[in-house]
Amino acid sequence: MESVKTEDEKLQMFFDGELAPEEEAAVRRSLEGSPEGMVQLREWKQLREAMKNASKDWAGEIDSDALFARIESEISAPVAPIEQPALRVVPGSRERRVWGGVATGFAAAAAIFLAVMAWPAEPTIDSVSVARGSEVLEVDFGPNTGTIFEVEGGAGESLAVVWIDDEEVGLP
């Protein structure tokens, strides 16, 4: 169902040129049929002309060709090199390698030094309680029989005695 347009909507669409030809002719006849309508129609026409002129003037002030030409020229222009501040190249990696080697060397030297210093030295005779006496570690009696004794010495120390029975031997 066709929507019913109000009088204001028809007038708005009439001045915007959006009405169908039959409706536009009907609205025009209605406006031209009354003095208020004629005034309203004349005011709308004046306003429309003013807007058209203003739009034409604004569009005329802009040189679109020149604008696009300038943009294109700036885009296609070669990029000027950015001047860099004067900097000195520092061979940082090699510096780190060198000092890393030196540090490693120092660490190795320190490790050797500490290892030598911390190495448990053989106990000196003075540093341990001096053992006294004598004792048998190993004995081979050969073809004879024997006995191992421990005899107390004058200072209470234990002295080793190996007793082996044998036949008396003569001088060769």
Add this chain to the structure above:
Amino acid sequence: MSLIRHLPAFAILLICSAASVALAQSSSLVRSDRAASTSSVPAEVLVVLAKEEPGEIDAQLKKMTALRRPPFNAFRSMKILSQPKLTLTPGKDALVSLPNGRRVKLTLLRVMPDGRYKVKAAINRPDKSDYLPLLQVVASAGDPFFVAGQTYQGGTLIVGVIVDPKKTAQ
């Protein structure tokens, strides 16, 4: 340029390494020096003829209380037959002749960490193993060990060995 700039660091590194190596070597030298200083140790061998018959006991032997205790307390007389002094050197055999024809062979093996001497001994006739093929003892300086039991002239030989740096070899 860079090498020249780092020369001091390298020099310090080399000095530290050399010092560490030198310290390590000196430490080992100290140990080897101690072994070298004890490479030759005076010793004394006491050859005693002990008999059960009553008799004299040498005055020098009276001071040795161990000879008055078992198994030596059965002897009533003791006579020193010889008292040779010698020098024990690691790896070198020292020979002492006994009156029965056997020989005492003594070898200093090493000085123990506690200061005692590890000594190897053997008592045999020349080129034989007829009595004591092998004996290893550790003895502290001045404390003897004894090998007894050989029969000789109706008595028993007691061989005492004393390793003592204070004694002078003859």
